[in-house]
Amino acid sequence: MSLRHMWIVFRKEARDLARDRRTLVSSLLIPLIMYPVLFGLMSMGMDKLDRDIQQNITVALAPSSDTGEVRDFLQNRVFLGRESIRLVEINVDPVEAIKKGEARFVLEVAADFEEKIATHQPVAISILYDDSDTMAAGSVGIVNQAIAAYGQSLVVERLNELGISTDILQPVRIDYASIPDDQKSGNHMILMMLPMMMTIMIAVGGIPAATDLVAGEKERSTFEPLLTTKPGRMSLLFGKYLTVTLFSLVSVVAQFAGMTMGILVNPGYLSMNGSSPGLGGFSVPLGALVLVILITVALGMVFAGLQLAISTYSRSFKEAQTYLSFLIFVAMIPAYATMMMQPQDLQAVMFAVPVLNAIAALKMVLGGAISNTNLLIALFSSMIYVIITLVFSARLFRRENVLFRS
Amino acid sequence: MLKLEGLTKSFGDIVAVDGVSFSVQEGEIFGLLGENGAGKTTTLRMLATMLKPTSGTAKLGKYDVVADPEQVRGSIGILFGGETGLYDRLTVAENIRYFGELNDMPSADIKRRTDQLSAAFGMQDYIHRRAGKLSKGMKQKAAFARSIIHDPGIMLFDEPTSGLDVGAMREVHAFILQCKAEGKTIVLSSHIMNEVEKLCDRIGIIHQGRLVDVGSIGELRAKYGGDSLEEIFVKLAEVVR
Numbered sequence: 001m002s003l004r005h006m007w008i009v010f011r012k013e014a015r016d017l018a019r020d021r022r023t024l025v026s027s028l029l030i031p032l033i034m035y036p037v038l039f040g041l042m043s044m045g046m047d048k049l050d051r052d053i054q055q056n057i058t059v060a061l062a063p064s065s066d067t068g069e070v071r072d073f074l075q076n077r078v079f080l081g082r083e084s085i086r087l088v089e090i091n092v093d094p095v096e097a098i099k100k101g102e103a104r105f106v107l108e109v110a111a112d113f114e115e116k117i118a119t120h121q122p123v124a125i126s127i128l129y130d131d132s133d134t135m136a137a138g139s140v141g142i143v144n145q146a147i148a149a150y151g152q153s154l155v156v157e158r159l160n161e162l163g164i165s166t167d168i169l170q171p172v173r174i175d176y177a178s179i180p181d182d183q184k185s186g187n188h189m190i191l192m193m194l195p196m197m198m199t200i201m202i203a204v205g206g207i208p209a210a211t212d213l214v215a216g217e218k219e220r221s222t223f224e225p226l227l228t229t230k231p232g233r234m235s236l237l238f239g240k241y242l243t244v245t246l247f248s249l250v251s252v253v254a255q256f257a258g259m260t261m262g263i264l265v266n267p268g269y270l271s272m273n274g275s276s277p278g279l280g281g282f283s284v285p286l287g288a289l290v291l292v293i294l295i296t297v298a299l300g301m302v303f304a305g306l307q308l309a310i311s312t313y314s315r316s317f318k319e320a321q322t323y324l325s326f327l328i329f330v331a332m333i334p335a336y337a338t339m340m341m342q343p344q345d346l347q348a349v350m351f352a353v354p355v356l357n358a359i360a361a362l363k364m365v366l367g368g369a370i371s372n373t374n375l376l377i378a379l380f381s382s383m384i385y386v387i388i389t390l391v392f393s394a395r396l397f398r399r400e401n402v403l404f405r406s
Numbered sequence: 407m408l409k410l411e412g413l414t415k416s417f418g419d420i421v422a423v424d425g426v427s428f429s430v431q432e433g434e435i436f437g438l439l440g441e442n443g444a445g446k447t448t449t450l451r452m453l454a455t456m457l458k459p460t461s462g463t464a465k466l467g468k469y470d471v472v473a474d475p476e477q478v479r480g481s482i483g484i485l486f487g488g489e490t491g492l493y494d495r496l497t498v499a500e501n502i503r504y505f506g507e508l509n510d511m512p513s514a515d516i517k518r519r520t521d522q523l524s525a526a527f528g529m530q531d532y533i534h535r536r537a538g539k540l541s542k543g544m545k546q547k548a549a550f551a552r553s554i555i556h557d558p559g560i561m562l563f564d565e566p567t568s569g570l571d572v573g574a575m576r577e578v579h580a581f582i583l584q585c586k587a588e589g590k591t592i593v594l595s596s597h598i599m600n601e602v603e604k605l606c607d608r609i610g611i612i613h614q615g616r617l618v619d620v621g622s623i624g625e626l627r628a629k630y631g632g633d634s635l636e637e638i639f640v641k642l643a644e645v646v647r
Binding site: 005008012016221225227228231232400 | 475
């Protein structure tokens with residue numbers, strides 16, 4: 001194998017692919033805009049839902065309760081000062097009104113409510129709503145809270161009349177205290193999403209390059225002339241292999257860049273609840289950072305080896321695309337399976353399992369509880385998998401019945 | 407000089423090329439004539455070291471296809487029929503340069519030879535245009551230039567006019583004759599009788615993997631009778647069956 005020939009092939013392939021719009025879109029553009037667009041849309045959708053739940057809560061009265069007194073009672077006492085709750089009138093049956101969206105809630109208030117309040121007896125208020133409606137289910141708590149707050153004000157009033165402190169209602173008080181660790185809580189979303197997305201992106205990022213570099217060459221009839229040039233097969237393979245690895249890693253870098261841009265533009269977008277994970281929230285020791293980068297590169301190399309092997313085996317571009325699409329599952333299954341996993345849930349054995357080792361290493365580093373031993377296990381096992389996949393694709397690349405399959 | 411001795415290639419139980427022997431001198435065009443599937447491409451693939459012979463040897467110049475595959479590849483130029491095999495996203499110059507670099511040519515030599523070939527084939531107007539944007543004729547000239555950028559002593563042509571129109575076919579023929587004039591050793595595989603008759607000094611007729619006879623047109627005519635190569639080929643096939 002000649003390093004010079006390898007470099008010539010690598011340089012040509014990188015230039016060639018950099019001019020391919022399809023490769024640029026899938027390896028660079030999509031990873032770059034994926035995070036901001038995905039989370040931007042999710043965030044917009046959730047913001048709108050939140051606004052709909054919090055604001056413009058329409059409440060109607062059941063026909064039996066629709067009197068001036070009840071309306072006045074609700075408007076000027078129960079819902080007083082609550083701008084988001086609006087009393088509306090309905091001209092149809094309450095169930096129908098809810099179904100048609102004329103009102104989110106229909107309230108029925110006991111006719112003798114004034115008398116019950118005066119005699120310190122409970123006033124029955126029933127709330128009719130559709131609990132399968134996301135907005136109604138979300139805002140029922142707001143209506144409930146308004147009614148409960150009014151009830152509480154009556155209790156306070158009555159206790160004051162009797163000269164009793166309201167403390168009597170709270171014999172025990174519970175105070176919650178959380179361990180102060182802003183970094184962990186702030187990075188929770190990143191911790192969940194980043195290892196998953198990164199793994200999938202590495203698996204996907206090299207596919208256009210791998211498909212093009214062998215199966216594509218076979219289909220375009222450029223492969224045989226290439227095989228008749230001076231370099232040995234291994235020089236050609238390794239030049240192509242480095243190109244596929246490069247494009248896998250370009251995808252990851254583009255993904256990080258997209259995420260960083262997203263955080264800079266909208267610091268809360270990745271948390272999806274408005275709390276900022278912040279770029280300053282990360283504090284990773286240099287050694288661990290280097291290890292995790294090496295592990296990520298190694299994962300890219302493992303996928304590059306597999307992708308080239310599949311591309312070598314395939315007779316055409318289409319055949320390679322079909323086989324390579326199955327390879328995405330190899331990344332997706334462990335990525336989704338561990339998505340909700342927290343760093344403290346990681347087990348040592350995971351750092352030796354292919355693909356899972358990179359996910360575990362990234363989760364651990366992002367979570368802050370770093371074990372250098374586990375990182376080294378992940379790196380060492382990754383290197384073994386790189387060698388295995390390389391040997392596999394090299395053997396395939398040497399086989400005449402694979403290269404000239406027809 | 408090119409010499410094959412008992413060259414054989416089997417794929418499992420199927421013997422694609424069976425003990426083929428012939429030699430070609432410098433400045434000679436040797437035609438490998440046979441039907442589709444006769445073993446012509448497999449023979450050329452072994453000569454280009456893409457396939458390893460199951461048995462037998464082939465020497466291209468002083469290099470053996472099994473012992474010195476890299477040197478063999480460095481001393482041959484090859485042109486396939488059908489698609490030109492150019493990289494569409496690279497310019498003509500980049501395509502030529504890539505093959506020059508792969509064949510270990512110094513950068514200055516690649517530049518000099520590209521300019522020379524560009525002038526010879528009239529490619530100056532489109533040498534820096536991407537191959538994918540060119541007409542079939544332009545691509546063909548670029549493919550010619552690429553195949554001889556390293557000035558190989560031996561040229562292999564595998565069905566070079568397959569799928570081409572008359573004009574393009576004439577261009578290929580002219581190129582082959584130009585290579586002959588430059589003293590290159592040439593093997594041309596084809597199933598087109600007229601083409602072989604027109605271009606080749608000697609012909610080897612290959613049938614079901616075996617070289618059934620070798621000779622000049624005159625020799626074959628004297629031996630089997632008949633006016634055209636087509637008639638000779640049909641008679642020979644009958645003899646073999």
